[in-house]
Amino acid sequence: MKNSYKKDKKSLKIGFAGSHILSWFCLKTISELCKEYGDSIKIVFNVEPKKGEAYSAFNEFNNLESEYNFEHIKTNKIDSPENLKKLKKYNLDIFFIIGWHKIVSQEVIDIASYCIGMHTSLLPKDRGSAPVNWQIIRKESKGGITLFHLDIGVDTGDIIAQKKFKILETDTCKDVHEKSILGAIKMLREEWPFFKKNEIKRIPQINSHASFNKRRNVNDGKIDWNKSNIDIYSLIKATTSPYPGSFSFLNNKKLIIWVSKISHKKSLEAPGTIIESGKNLIVKTGVGCIKLTKLNFEGEPECNAELFSLLYDIKPGMIIS
Structure with missing residues (x-):
């Protein structure tokens, strides 16, 4: 049965941090999965609006807060003493950090049993900044999105799942982001039963196959x-x-x-x-x-x-x- 994990598995305690349009769709999906499987989103971080406006594709979560009733903190620093105290209070099973504006510290990564992120490329290819933009500039025909374990490196953590797609010659960055979002939603839905069973995959990245993108301005x-x-x-x-x-x-x-x-x-x-x-x-x-x-x-x-x-x-x- 679709909801069989409700009855025989513990309720997962979930945290989330992000600020991108991808973040909004992932948070919406995770919130719905929590309802379906009997889990709960405890705490959500977004950047302060004035800071967020400086980032392309910035999205707020106010409407999701109203709908799903989670603690919603707007901050530019997840690892402030005050925020770390709040995070520790919840004893999180999974802390999703998707579309955050900078690399987080080891202390944040260790705050939950699992710290999980998304990257809009097929890791280890296109680690670093702006993978979608660089893929289009390089006229690439294949793209994808990766669900992976966060570590203190730049997109170097073990892979959980990936979705591939074609980049058409007419695709803009918006088109490719929409394909990435579709892949993200599918992965979260497919992997949630494994989250419930504490069977989260770990596929090490092959560093010799890695490429790295510089930050764009x-x-x-x-x-x-x-x-x-x-x-x-x-x-x-x-x-x-x-x-x-x-x-x-x-x-x-x-x-x-x-x-x-x-x-x-x-x-x-x-x-x-x-x-x-x-x-x-x-x-x-x-x-x-x-x-x-x-x-x-x-x-x-x-x-x-x-x-x-x-x-x-x-x-x-x-x-x-």
Whole structure:
């Protein structure tokens, strides 16, 4: 029976920390699994809203707190003396840390019988920062998500489960994150019966197969128009919403580009030159051309190409730098 573990297994005491959109979906799923299996979420951490707004894809848990009635703490430091005291009080069986903004200390990892995280790659590949963004920039065709035991290393803990998926040529970072979220929900549902039986898998990572991504920042989204149209298209897909977007400058104003398409137009103009405006806004790149379809100047509303061209009197020959 689906709920057989309710009667013959102890009630798990669960803690959770996160701040990403992936965190919200995982917390929702875990909360529902606790209801189904007779377990309980005792304490949840999210970052303080002012701090959270600085992170891409930040999500709050206020609505989940209302629905599932857990202790909800907004903090920038899980391992403060006050928070550690609260955690120890609950004697947690599992502490999920999913989408938190920094590596946690050994003291936090040891606070529960198991400390478990998620990473949006097929570990040991793509350890470190922004795996989804880097996968799209590198034009990879395979992605995945990993459920694993946390340790003090950077995504080095033993693996519990993984889900693989294809990254399509048209996928943006939002699309890949949605595929990761689907995989996360499926893994949590599949593995929960093993959590109940205290049979949580441990598959050591093969360190010789590991790769590591450096941390990205907003300036990494600056477009180099000397690169090929395919490279620029990939960068735009990798940095679009919920990230800050790829950018360049036009008439000394910061131009943010959210959506583009490969153009088959041919031109001998210098890279960064607008070769067509109006319904289509096409720019010459180092190799080929690219069509900009959704864009805006910083702080101003998003426009399609036709609206942007009309509003700002965009003409062929203008240079985007």
